[in-house]
Amino acid sequence: MADTQNFLVVGGRTGIGLALVQELSHQGKQVISTSRNAHPHQLPYSIESTLDLEQLPPVLHGVAYCPGTINLKPFHRLTLQDFRTDFEVNVSGAIRVLQQVYPLLKNSNHAAVVLFSSVAVQQGMPFHASVATAKGALEGLTRSLAAEWAPKIRVNAIAPSLTDTPLAEKLLATEEKRKASAARHPLQQIGSPNDIARLAAFLLTDSSRWITGQVLHADGGLSGVRV
Numbered sequence: 001m002a003d004t005q006n007f008l009v010v011g012g013r014t015g016i017g018l019a020l021v022q023e024l025s026h027q028g029k030q031v032i033s034t035s036r037n038a039h040p041h042q043l044p045y046s047i048e049s050t051l052d053l054e055q056l057p058p059v060l061h062g063v064a065y066c067p068g069t070i071n072l073k074p075f076h077r078l079t080l081q082d083f084r085t086d087f088e089v090n091v092s093g094a095i096r097v098l099q100q101v102y103p104l105l106k107n108s109n110h111a112a113v114v115l116f117s118s119v120a121v122q123q124g125m126p127f128h129a130s131v132a133t134a135k136g137a138l139e140g141l142t143r144s145l146a147a148e149w150a151p152k153i154r155v156n157a158i159a160p161s162l163t164d165t166p167l168a169e170k171l172l173a174t175e176e177k178r179k180a181s182a183a184r185h186p187l188q189q190i191g192s193p194n195d196i197a198r199l200a201a202f203l204l205t206d207s208s209r210w211i212t213g214q215v216l217h218a219d220g221g222l223s224g225v226r227v
Helices: 015-026 080-106 129-149 166-172 175-183 193-204
Strands: 006-010 030-035 042-044 062-065 111-116 153-158
Touching: 006 015, 006 080, 015 030, 015 193, 062 080, 062 193, 080 111, 080 129, 111 129, 111 193, 129 153, 153 193, 166 175
Parallel strands: 006 030, 006 062, 030 042, 062 111, 111 153
Antiparallel strands: none
16 A cells, blocks of 8 residues: 555564554554564564665664663673673664664655663663663664754654563562562553553654654653652
């Protein structure tokens, strides 16, 4: 169909990425998904690789980069390699993808990009030095690209708190851990992948056509509310 909109979700096999693929598909969008271990309907992708642009449509209306890390250690136990790894997955990987698909985004007059930060960038948390450093860089990239790529391409980021995904399973492995995590949030609950995916879909589509350069905090109130 002539009015079909095409969206690329990098890291769409599990967690927030999978929920976003499902949300966009439910809205009738054409979704291309990538993952490290691709299913038959996904394109293979690794952080170090390049995308095969011949497998993508000539026009992309939106891109979401979902790969991330949770590497929580005391600062004195973090190595430079820990910092490099978190930066490579969260920032360098996003840079590679966006540089590759930029021509496809330009072919649309109303494209959008969504990146994923963390509540730990704004809300200082112990043991988060490495991931918060990487995600802080990603927020800088978000604002810089929003300025550079306006008005045709909008760029925003979402900064979730701990979300119930496979990436966080060790932190939510017991009922006690789940209760303790929920209790830290003013809304007294843990976020779900669908909570974040609905916000990401909003930012990717024309419903948010007047929003760019923003970092939206979907974190149960953790970064801005005290109760």
